[in-house]
Amino acid sequence: xxxxxxxxxxxxxxxxxxxxxKRVLEAMLPYFSDSFGNPSSVLIEEGxxxxxxxxxxxxxxANLIGARSEEVxxxxxxxxxxxxxxxxxxxxxxxxxxxxxxxxxxxxSIMLQADSLRGLGFEVDFVKVDTDGLIDMADLKxxxxxxxxxxxxxxxxxxxxxxxxxxxxGRFLKEQGVLFHSDGAGTCGQIPVNVQxxxxxxxxxxxxxxxGPKGAAGLYLRSxxxxxPILHGGFQEMGYRAGTENVPAIVxxxxxxxxxxxxxxxxxxxxxxxxxxLWAGIASITYLHFTGHPTQRLPGHVSFWIxxxxxxxxxxxxxxxxxxxxxxxxxxxxxxxxxxTGLKASHxxxxxxxxxxxxxxxxxxxxxxxxxxxEVDYALSVMPTIVDRLREMSPLYEKAKGxx
Numbered sequence: 001x002x003x004x005x006x007x008x009x010x011x012x013x014x015x016x017x018x019x020x021x022k023r024v025l026e027a028m029l030p031y032f033s034d035s036f037g038n039p040s041s042v043l044i045e046e047g048x049x050x051x052x053x054x055x056x057x058x059x060x061x062a063n064l065i066g067a068r069s070e071e072v073x074x075x076x077x078x079x080x081x082x083x084x085x086x087x088x089x090x091x092x093x094x095x096x097x098x099x100x101x102x103x104x105x106x107x108x109s110i111m112l113q114a115d116s117l118r119g120l121g122f123e124v125d126f127v128k129v130d131t132d133g134l135i136d137m138a139d140l141k142x143x144x145x146x147x148x149x150x151x152x153x154x155x156x157x158x159x160x161x162x163x164x165x166x167x168x169x170g171r172f173l174k175e176q177g178v179l180f181h182s183d184g185a186g187t188c189g190q191i192p193v194n195v196q197x198x199x200x201x202x203x204x205x206x207x208x209x210x211x212g213p214k215g216a217a218g219l220y221l222r223s224x225x226x227x228x229p230i231l232h233g234g235f236q237e238m239g240y241r242a243g244t245e246n247v248p249a250i251v252x253x254x255x256x257x258x259x260x261x262x263x264x265x266x267x268x269x270x271x272x273x274x275x276x277x278l279w280a281g282i283a284s285i286t287y288l289h290f291t292g293h294p295t296q297r298l299p300g301h302v303s304f305w306i307x308x309x310x311x312x313x314x315x316x317x318x319x320x321x322x323x324x325x326x327x328x329x330x331x332x333x334x335x336x337x338x339x340x341t342g343l344k345a346s347h348x349x350x351x352x353x354x355x356x357x358x359x360x361x362x363x364x365x366x367x368x369x370x371x372x373x374x375e376v377d378y379a380l381s382v383m384p385t386i387v388d389r390l391r392e393m394s395p396l397y398e399k400a401k402g403x404x
Contacts, residue, residue: 010323010375014209015158015186015301015366020252021211027255028213031248039245040236050247057254061205061218064257065184066194073219073237074250078185078206079109081219082152084241085181085202086113088227089150090122093179097147099123103135103164104351105157107183111347127153131353132293133162135169144176154183155193155203159348159364160292161301163187170199179225185209185217189260190298191268201225207249211369212256216249267369271300274367274376278302281380285387291352291362300367305354308394309387311362317386318363323379326364 031053037046039054055069062069075081090100100117102110104126114124125143128136135153144151151173156163166182173180181202187193188203189210195203202225205218221227221240233242260267279302282288287307306314311327318325345356354362365379 008322010371010378012365012367012371012375012379013324013326014368015298015364016326017208017214018211018368019370020208020213021256021259023259024212024252024255028248028252031251035247039247040234050245053247053251053254054245057250057257060254060258060261064193064261065188065203065205065220066196067220068223070238071195071220071223072205073221073240074245074253075217075219075237075241076215076246078107078183078204078209078217081204081206081217082107082109082181082183083113084227084230085204085219085221086110086150086152087117087230088240089179089181089202089225090117091120091228092226093149094121097149099125099145099148101125101127101140101143101148101151101153101178103127103129103153105129105133105160105348106152106154107158107185110152110154110183123147127151129351132296133157133160133291133348133352134293134296135164137168137172140169141172144173144178148176148178150179150181152181152183154186155198156184156186156190156298157292157348158186158298158301158366159346159362160303160352161297161364161366162292163191163296163298165296166198166200174199184220186298189257192264195220195222202227207253207256210256210260213249213252215246216253218253263369268299271367271369271371274371274373275300275302275365277373278365278367278376278379281376282383285384287391288387289354291349291354298366300371301364302367303362303364305349305362306387306391308391310390313390314363314386317390318382321382321386323382326366327362 035049037050039047039050041047058069058072062072098121100122117124127143128139130136153164153169155166170180179201182200184203185206188205201222203220207216208214229240231242236242236245289305291303315327346362349362350356
């Protein structure tokens, strides 16, 4: 089997994170040591440049999503943004009701808030999706009751790639008087996003998903919507998020947002074309099943599961051959109970109807702007051999072939 030179690895895991753009890094560097002041130190000279840099970064992030600067709050991660949005909005509106809705394919930073919310007196329910991962609108309408105060439905699931009809969902929830938060970690900076058109009250933004640094993320909060802070201390970020701001990372987040907006059209077209080629190329592998909606999906996102092949093994063999991808089998997770194989099925795949006992072959390829056609060709050349080798080791495959 051909082994790829470690210096020429193929990175198909942009849904996990992206490298920091060199232009972004250059923008960040002065704020580590030259302009090092605390942006809250407004009465001394050293606090001025960092404060101005925060303001400029806020404008850039706001411009990316069609918001006003004062509607963007900086946090440390998408996980923090999701927690601030859900708990902060729920607590601020508890007098109006106590029911909260999540889709059943949300990120764990949403899903795992359910127990703590119940402990605070809230009722949490989950809205079904169809086999393509799209929200079941009939189920959403059935589960919205008079006491429903908040719904959180992600714009795109990074495991299966499906992009939700957020505008339609937002219109319905507004008619019902229900606050709407959407986790936009998979879409902001990836595809055009306009929060005003979508009708969301809050949206999570993750800078490291589009060539910004880790450690800086954002939360859009529509003007006039009350929200309680969940961190207590200082009065940074308009009183919603205590703690000295990570100025270098936020500057990088802002510059990444500016670049994403400027380069969006060209990048989306190119990545989509490469993703379509990869999709078409692996479609010939037998017992392979694509996941997510075939067209309403993130550009450059290809996800699938393969019968008789376990996801971690496939991921490891791809890695040995110089290809970085991700698996949806979540074998390292302690969240879900293991099946008879000892592995843990992804809650996302289970929700879209993949049988738990055979869904451990899940793989996600997520392409980025640096990927090339040659890299797609290389992946297509090694995939069949890896799959055949792993499948020949499966007793279930032998049984399917009529073996003993």
